[in-house]
Amino acid sequence: MPNIQLSANLKRLRCDHDYTQEQIGRKLNISRQAYSNYERGIRVPDVDILIRIADIYQIPLEQLITQNCTGAGIINESSGPYFTGMIVESADTIYLSREELTLLTHYRNASEDDRRLTRKVLGISNPPESE
CATH class of the missing domain: 1.10.260.40 (lambda repressor-like DNA-binding domains)
Structure with a gap:
């Protein structure tokens, strides 16, 4: 995994x-x-x-x-601790900051119009197949 x-x-x-x-x-x-x-x-x-x-x-x-590291060994994230998540399709582990976790939770609870707008702002052309 x-x-x-x-x-x-x-x-x-x-x-x-x-x-x-x-x-x-x-x-x-x-x-x-x-x-x-x-x-x-x-x-x-x-x-x-x-x-x-x-x-x-x-x-x-x-x-x-x-944590998200740069070549200088500096952590790019200013918040923590990280929360462990898993991508269901692949069982890959991902670590999320509190901010990222909040964004994902709000996205899940958003209307389809808000989700579509969010994807457009983030440059995601097609929604994942599981939506």
Whole structure:
């Protein structure tokens, strides 16, 4: 069960530090393909790999897994703690700030016209199939 936040952080941190997947793979003593699978959420790194990745970027392990990190190791979110959610179709884990949770709750309770307007403002052309 992939962690969406982790996958996004792996790619963002790698790109922000101007590393290729090949370079990170070498630092971790794994193949480029194995590392690519972590970034794409196909596989979840074991704890040893996660600790080594956190060491490479000099950030706490918890930030790597649960919070939105930049290449400077700064958390972009100003609110917390995070709430765990799950995408039903894929069983992927996602971590939401209180603000994000509030927005999602309000969206669920909104009229169809308000939802349509929200999607337009956010640039979402088609609603998900489950709506």
